[in-house]
Ligand SMILES: Nc1ncnc2c1ncn2[C@@H]1O[C@H](COP(=O)(O)OP(=O)(O)OP(=O)(O)O)[C@@H](O)[C@H]1O
């Protein structure tokens with residue numbers, strides 16, 4: 203029912219059982235490295251590593267493909283623009299537009315990079331429930347305010363969606379069908395306004411309920427993180443792979 | 459009579475922007491032995507009173523004294539909330555953690571219990587409410603009645619000294635209601651129950667407090683009485699307060 207559900211966060215695969223702190227550190231390093239990499243070899247290495255992690259996480263591959271499709275539909279727009287606007291050697295022309303070799307190369311590199319990063323994040327970060335993510339960031343010594351921001355954003359995003367669903371159902375139950383007319387526009391305007399007011403109200407009451415149960419600005423967690431041997435192995439292996447990617451990036455001649 | 463736990467002393471409260479106040483010069487007391495029903499028509503201020511006691515709303519005038527201390531600021535209410543459990547009228551407002559176990563353990567953790575102890579308390583409380591096996595369920599995917607019971611568990615897990623229940627039976631089936639009656643009868647703490655159900659009150663409380671603008675009228679629970687109350691327009695003009703005048707109030 204919920205669009206903000208965390209479809210990948212539950213599971214018993216190796217990647218799910220790894221200590222979230224190790225996964226966060228590795229994912230952050232990985233994303234940074236791939237984002238700045240310029241050589242094809244480094245990016246391809248990253249993509250391979252990400253796919254390996256994905257196998258560790260053993261997620262329902264249909265859903266993963268769905269997510270990748272969503273990301274790549276954004277990248278598709280990049281392909282419409284970038285090859286024709288990047289300066290370089292002309293390759294072919296479509297009407298008044300000229301595609302450049304460098305433009306196409308650059309678009310391909312961005313596509314590979316984005317996919318590598320997304321796959322890496324799906325395997326390492328999406329396998330951590332948001333609440334645990336907040337707690338692990340906290341135990342990684344991130345400022346508590348930031349962690350709370352993450353947790354509450356998630357929590358209230360959910361409230362927002364829930365309120366929206368409830369209002370939509372209420373409208374549907376009374377025979378509302380969107381059309382292009384004033385009645386529809388007004389109904390949607392009411393919906394938006396009600397959504398805002400009611401969500402703010404709900405958020406307020408949830409906060410009150412938290413106060414009533416002794417909340418004083420600090421989240422305590424039932425989960426105690428325990429660093430195990432497999433976490434050490436995962437961290438060491440990943441860091442080694444990342445070092446190899448870094449080395450490729452540094453040593454191999456730029457292709458662009 | 460022993461020293462009252464909760465004293466609401468001649469408070470006035472109106473919601474911001476509201477035309478008329480919900481309470482005017484209103485007094486109320488809860489003693490250490492009291493098992494009190496709180497009744498009144500819809501909109502008479504039952505929920506508002508409970509929220510005032512918990513410090514979620516602040517009166518414009520008057521005093522609130524809890525466990526012998528006057529409470530005024532947010533800081534004063536912190537220990538109060540650790541010791542008084544409030545079950546919200548709407549269970550959706552109460553549950554916010556992803557899983558039932560985490561939600562029930564939230565209070566004990568805030569009270570400084572270790573994760574292991576909090577988990578133990580949470581599991582024991584769930585079992586007591588007949589909710590064993592629910593610990594890993596996702597809170598927003600429970601049925602209305604299940605949400606209600608889990609909310610109650612989140613409150614009971616804090617082992618409160620006083621319990622305030624805002625319509626605990628709404629949405630419960632007969633069997634679950636009986637279980638709830640059983641649970642409440644075994645509580646050895648004072649409590650206030652808001653309910654529109656005469657049978658339920660008959661089984662759980664000694665006295666009923668009929669809410670008015672400026673006082674509440676204490677009467678023993680009698681089934682007919684409450685049935686009668688249901689279709690009565692609130693008599694807001696009455697003045698006699700049968701529950702401890704100002705002279706009996708304890709100063710903090
Ligand atoms: N957030 C609010 N803002 C303004 N007025 C409010 C607010 N909440 C409640 N009221 C008003 O205050 C009065 C008392 O409301 P309250 O919720 O305390 O009633 P209640 O006795 O709990 O009713 P019910 O039996 O329906 O739960 C009502 O007239 C209501 O309209």
Ligand SMILES: [Mg+2]
Nearest residue numbers: 504505506547
């Ligand atoms: Mg109410």
